[in-house]
Amino acid sequence: MRTSSPPAPAGDRHWRGGATLAACCAVGFAALTLLVDWDAGTLTPARAALWTALSAAVLAVLLPPRVSAGPGWLSVRGPLRRRSVRTDALTAVGQYGDVSSHLVLRDAYGHRLEVDPRVLAASPLLWHELDTGVRRSLERGTLCQGADVLDRLGRRIDADTARAVLRASGLL
Incomplete structure (x- = not known):
């Protein structure tokens, strides 16, 4: 086998x-x-x-931070250190900044991570992994704060993707 x-x-x-x-x-x-x-x-x-x-x-x-994700985790590696959070055990999500906004994710294990939402918007696989983990956090009841931030971000990413598809097909 x-x-x-x-x-x-x-x-x-x-x-x-x-x-x-x-x-x-x-x-x-x-x-x-x-x-x-x-x-x-x-x-x-x-x-x-x-x-x-x-x-x-x-x-x-x-050097930009390197963002990677897998089933249940998201990681950002900078030149000096690596930070990771469990996306299936998120407790809080916040978006800070106007001009250069960033997401701050906290998990149930005390880990904290900052990530640029543009990186998530530009990489559908990263967004999918984060979205899947957020859904698991919501199912388990650990995500108490910030689900609306990720919902808005998801809608914006979906709208941008739909616009890009329409533009590429010549319909827009």
């Missing part, structure tokens, strides 16, 4: 492009600073190490 392996986690399909852009900016910064310092005749090994360290800092700042 053949055993099936667990499904691969869903990931942010635009992360690779963002990471490539961050790496190109960091390399460009390093190249320009080293070139200007070399042209001025002031480049020393210590200054080269300084410019390299500053380029690594640019990469760390610009």
Whole structure:
């Protein structure tokens, strides 16, 4: 009898492009600073190490967090640490910010996670995993606060997807 392996986690399909852009900016910064310092005749090994360290800092700042999800969990991995929540045991969801909004998810185990809703809107598999976990949380009665936030977000994602399909088919 053949055993099936667990499904691969869903990931942010635009992360690779963002990471490539961050790496190109960091390399460009390093190249320009080293070139200007070399042209001025002031480049020393210590200054080269300084410019390299500053380029690594640019990469760390610009590198987008990597969002992944699987059955019952959502994870965000930044340059320094990884945060995860159990989506099937969520207790609270909040959306904060006007210009650059973010979702804050809390689970029954005390874990907290911040995620950009645009990442969820751009990756249907991530949204599906989160939505499935939220439905389980609602069934179990653990989600006491913020179900309306996710409902509004879900409606917005569905409307954007329908508009994109209509636009691609030439009906809009």
